[in-house]
Amino acid sequence: MSKLRVLIVDDSSVMRKIVERSLRQAGLDLGEVLEASNGAEALAEVNKGKFDLILSDINMPAMDGLEFLRGLAGVESAKGVPVVMITTEGSEARVVEALSVGAKGYIRKPFTPEQVKERVAPLLGGGQ
Amino acid sequence: MRSTLGQPMPTNSQLDPHWKGILECAAIEVFAMMANSEITPMPEQPEQQQGEQTAMVGLAGALCGMITIRCSKESAVKLATRMLGEDAKSNPSMVGDALGELCNMVAGNFKSKITSLADHCMLSVPTVIWGEDYVMQMVKPNSGFQFALDCEGRPVWFSLVIHD
């Protein structure tokens, strides 16, 4: 399997770095990793090219993770791309809402690299 | 305010005496997992709430108020460095970002441990301010609490302030 092209969406640049490091520690073979700090920036990236995996925060200014998910529904290049939400939300309701509008899974902050692997690897098919 | 499930939120949660222990527990977990930093209860609380950097996250819904973390610049740099895995000293915006995200995670972890809040309380995005020339106002007694935990020999202050 070729290297994964990944989009990490979070308003915290520190968190984007931690997520990327966790993916590497989880043993995923990362290729290009792009970052966005809100849903609108992320939609712009998705419109420019295809990703193998998208990880997104929920609580972000400008456009939050739930609006981003709704926006993805109309984007051809996002079809079949697994989106995993990474959230501090203790709220089941918002997680359920994210899953109902297309997220394939979620990871609750704080998290360990093992938890990232558990949630992400099954979504990537063979080789990862 | 309505929850995402469309149910009216119960409001005016009273300050529960257990919340201090729950916030302490949430903070210890988050610092250990995300900053690889063991913070511990202090045998004696320092008299003054000192610190140059404060991160705060607003709570709205069943509980209205905010959770804050306050520490020295030095501690904030250390925590950011541990989170990033690289020296954060020359990057003040990263230092603020790191403390804000720690506060966000502590607030989220705190509310997820309290059933009556988990689904009925929203978090704001974090705000971070610098400076020592302000005091945290408790509007009335029993409207909040604060405590310090030891982070590598220096206090890091945590508070919950509830608004009416």
Ligand SMILES: [Mg+2]
């Ligand atoms: Mg966020």
